[in-house]
Amino acid sequence: MPALLSLDGVCKTHRRGRHANVVLDRVSFHVGVGEFAAIFGRRGAGKTTLLRIAAGLDAPDAGRVTLDGRDLLATGRRRRLDGLPDGIGWLVRSGPLTRSMPMLDFVAMPLLERVPHREARRRAGAALERATAGALVDARWPELSDAERVLVALARATVRRPALLLADDPTAGLGTREREIVLGLLREATDENEMSALITVPALPDVLRAHRVMSLSGGELMEPTRQRTGDHLVVAADRRESV
Numbered sequence: 001m002p003a004l005l006s007l008d009g010v011c012k013t014h015r016r017g018r019h020a021n022v023v024l025d026r027v028s029f030h031v032g033v034g035e036f037a038a039i040f041g042r043r044g045a046g047k048t049t050l051l052r053i054a055a056g057l058d059a060p061d062a063g064r065v066t067l068d069g070r071d072l073l074a075t076g077r078r079r080r081l082d083g084l085p086d087g088i089g090w091l092v093r094s095g096p097l098t099r100s101m102p103m104l105d106f107v108a109m110p111l112l113e114r115v116p117h118r119e120a121r122r123r124a125g126a127a128l129e130r131a132t133a134g135a136l137v138d139a140r141w142p143e144l145s146d147a148e149r150v151l152v153a154l155a156r157a158t159v160r161r162p163a164l165l166l167a168d169d170p171t172a173g174l175g176t177r178e179r180e181i182v183l184g185l186l187r188e189a190t191d192e193n194e195m196s197a198l199i200t201v202p203a204l205p206d207v208l209r210a211h212r213v214m215s216l217s218g219g220e221l222m223e224p225t226r227q228r229t230g231d232h233l234v235v236a237a238d239r240r241e242s243v
């Protein structure tokens with residue numbers, strides 16, 4: 001599977017006053033084309049830090065991040081209004097500032113930078129359909145359930161057809177059935193090679209639909225061995241992931 005996103009020897013230390021917190025210590029991994037990868041780790045393990053570096057939103061202290069072979073932090077690389085480079089979508093679970101905005105227009109917003117209004121709305125409708133949220137085109141954010149909001153957020157994050165979708169704990173607060181739906185959609189989209197996805201989750205069972213699961217702990221990224229025995233999941237972190 002050719003690599004789409006590659007992190008190579010990425011280090012990041014957060015500093016608060018005199019306290020230095022090594023959050024990422026020489027982290028290397030890749031996400032392949034059409035791959036659905038998930039990283040789990042406890043609260044404060046560094047998942048958001050890792051995802052922001054993978055999105056090119058923050059710079060690592062050391063190491064290299066490439067998307068499709070190109071350096072994500074290279075000066076001159078074109079960025080959009082949301083700060084993301086072309087080719088990356090970020091699932092954001094917050095709604096529009098205007099509470100009366102129909103979801104079709106909300107999903108179309110990221111396209112308006114470059115696409116005429118009518119075409120943006122057409123593509124937004126298609127994105128909502130792909131996210132199984134076609135019925136929500138006229139709905140307003142305050143009317144939606146948490147699960148519907150995630151589906152709309154998924155449509156909005158993918159409306160530009162990014163090569164890579166990033167999502168920080170996208171199923172937080174959802175019930176089992178709703179988590180299944182969201183993770184199933186990501187699995188389908190990646191299986192059909194529409195995009196790759198990298199998500200974070202705080203606990204392991206949520207990510208079983210992913211092609212690849214990694215854990216982040218103490219600054220290190222590990223790839224656990226997974227075995228299913230009946231309903232039980234056995235995980236043994238047994239090797240350091242390398243590109």
Ligand SMILES: Nc1ncnc2c1ncn2[C@@H]1O[C@H](COP(=O)(O)OP(=O)(O)OP(=O)(O)O)[C@@H](O)[C@H]1O
Binds near residue numbers: 016043045046
């Ligand atoms: N900008 C920052 N400055 C200083 N410390 C930070 C900064 N961002 C994160 N940290 C700290 O780095 C550690 C990792 O934070 P991060 O948000 O990446 O973890 P996380 O795994 O996403 O946590 P959660 O599951 O709670 O979202 C935490 O101890 C956090 O307090």
